[in-house]
Amino acid sequence: xxxxxxxxxxxxxxxxxxxxxxxxxxxxxxxxxxxxxxxxxxxxxxxxxxxxxxxxxxxxxxxxxxxxxxxxxxxxxxxxxxxxxxxxxxxxxxxxxxxxxxxxxxxxxxxxxxxxxxxxxxxxxxxxxxxxxxxxxxxxxxxxxxxxxxxxxxxxxxxxxxxxxxxxxxxxxxxxxxxxxxxxxxxxxxxxxxxxxxxxxxxxxxxxxxxxxxxxxxxxxxxxxxxxxxxxxxxxxxxxxxxxxxxxxxxxxxxxxxxxxxxxxxxxxxxxxxxxxxxxxxxxxxxxxxxxxxxxxxxxxxxxxxxxxxxxxxxxxxxxxxxxxxxxxxxxxxxxxxxxxxxxxxxx
Numbered sequence: 001x002x003x004x005x006x007x008x009x010x011x012x013x014x015x016x017x018x019x020x021x022x023x024x025x026x027x028x029x030x031x032x033x034x035x036x037x038x039x040x041x042x043x044x045x046x047x048x049x050x051x052x053x054x055x056x057x058x059x060x061x062x063x064x065x066x067x068x069x070x071x072x073x074x075x076x077x078x079x080x081x082x083x084x085x086x087x088x089x090x091x092x093x094x095x096x097x098x099x100x101x102x103x104x105x106x107x108x109x110x111x112x113x114x115x116x117x118x119x120x121x122x123x124x125x126x127x128x129x130x131x132x133x134x135x136x137x138x139x140x141x142x143x144x145x146x147x148x149x150x151x152x153x154x155x156x157x158x159x160x161x162x163x164x165x166x167x168x169x170x171x172x173x174x175x176x177x178x179x180x181x182x183x184x185x186x187x188x189x190x191x192x193x194x195x196x197x198x199x200x201x202x203x204x205x206x207x208x209x210x211x212x213x214x215x216x217x218x219x220x221x222x223x224x225x226x227x228x229x230x231x232x233x234x235x236x237x238x239x240x241x242x243x244x245x246x247x248x249x250x251x252x253x254x255x256x257x258x259x260x261x262x263x264x265x266x267x268x269x270x271x272x273x274x275x276x277x278x279x280x281x282x283x284x285x286x287x288x289x290x291x292x293x294x295x296x297x298x299x300x301x302x303x304x305x306x307x308x309x310x311x312x313x314x315x316x317x318x319x320x321x322x323x324x325x326x327x328x329x330x331x332x333x334x335x336x337x338x339x340x341x342x343x344x345x346x347x348x
Contacts, residue, residue: 004288006222006306009314011326013305018154019339022168027190030334030341034317034325035348042332045188045342048197048299052255053348055201056297057247059240061183061260062206064174066140067147068213070095071111072118074102079111082118082131083150085180085212086233087139092121096213097129107134113146126230140177150180152216152338169338178210178233184338185258185300203247205240209233209260209282219308224287229308231281234264238277241268244294245275253347255297259309262286262295262316269293287311288319298345302329302336317345 023029027046034040043051068084080102082095102108106120116138122130138145149161149169157165171186173194198204214230221227244265247254256262266286268278272294285308298316303309314322325343334341 004224004311006219006224008319009306009310011305011323011330013330013336017330017333017336017340019335019337019341020155022164022187022339025190026168026172026188027193029188032325032329032332032334032341032343033346034321034343035346036317036321038318038321038324040325040328046193048344049193049200051344051346052197052200052202053253053346055203056253056255057203057205057243058197058255058257059244059261059265060171060173060189060204060206060257061186061209061264062171062173062175063179063183063208063210063260064177065149065170065179065182065211066177067143067149068180069150070118070143070147072097072108073111074099074106074108080108082129083180083213084131084139084143084147085128085214085230086178086210087137088130091137091139092130092132093137093139094124095129095131096127097131102129110146112148116146143177150213152181154337155339173206175206176208176210178208180213181211181215182338183209183211183258183260184340185342187339188299188342189257203243203252205243207234207236207240207261207264209264211260215309216304219306224285224308224311227285227308229283229285231283232260232263233279233281234260234267235279236264236268236272236277238275241272241277242275244272248273248294253296254294255299256295257299259298259300259303259312262298262312265294266292285311286315288315290315292316296347300343300345301338301340302326302334302343304337313343313345
């Protein structure tokens with residue numbers, strides 16, 4: 001049992017501070033810098049270059065968001081949707097679905113393509129559905145035939161995602177399809193900015209961590225130690241692992257871009273410290289007083305109240321420091337969540 005409670009991570013967020021649109025220029029969003037001493041300063045994201053240490057290793061998540069939100073229609077005419085998370089070893093798809101009264105064995109129509117249907121195979125104990133697309137599976141490379149970009153539930157669109165969403169809800173370095181949500185800290189970087197950071201002496205390496213929409217699900221227990229995370233897959237090449245291992249040995253700061261990178265690196269810590277490649281699934285839940293093994297600093301967005309991600313950043317920067325920073329961000333009218341502004345948690 002933990003002495004912490006979910007309510008320890010509550011804060012009041014005015015609805016108007018939830019970002020509904022992407023920034024017109026990725027690197028022009030606001031950036032709150034919080035150091036380990038609790039000092040706060042305000043910047044624009046492109047000014048990150050001046051805030052980073054003279055040497056550091058920036059770790060990016062090169063996952064690619066796929067059109068995982070699939071509109072469906074039952075034989076009765078009732079409409080719903082399936083938000084697909086990943087495929088199991090048999091090639092069946094695991095999804096969050098509505099309406100909840102779908103029946104096992106039922107075959108539903110796909111609103112975006114008359115050639116395909118979706119068969120409901122199983123309702124799992126964790127509330128997820130097991131489904132299969134007929135006549136052939138499209139995951140993950142051809143989901144554009146039947147699906148849409150899966151914007152988070154707090155981003156409102158009357159007629160679904162726009163062309164701007166399709167472009168902006170994707171990082172400039174996205175490469176490997178498989179995510180049902182964007183690693184949103186990545187959205188602020190431009191190719192020019194990354195090149196500039198490398199010229200400055202910041203090294204860059206990549207991992208792949210496919211994000212599930214479970215990242216948006218609320219914690220349903222008050223005791224964090226009783227919460228179970230949904231599994232997400234990650235992979236780390238031997239080259240990236242050796243870069244990180246070398247940085248640790250030389251005490252070069254390892255700067256994670258996004259909480260997905262944090263969870264992948266901490267899950268693969270034993271392999272990384274041996275310089276080995278790592279592939280697997282993680283259900284790692286990081287909350288205070290977790291002791292980080294790999295990550296030193298973090299670039300991230302602002303997270304939902306009482307969320308697992310807010311607990312993760314609190315474990316890195318200190319709960320009181322994060323509470324102070326979030327109060328300041330609300331006061332200064334920063335934009336929150338996926339299309340919102342950014343935060344840099346540093347040791348200096």
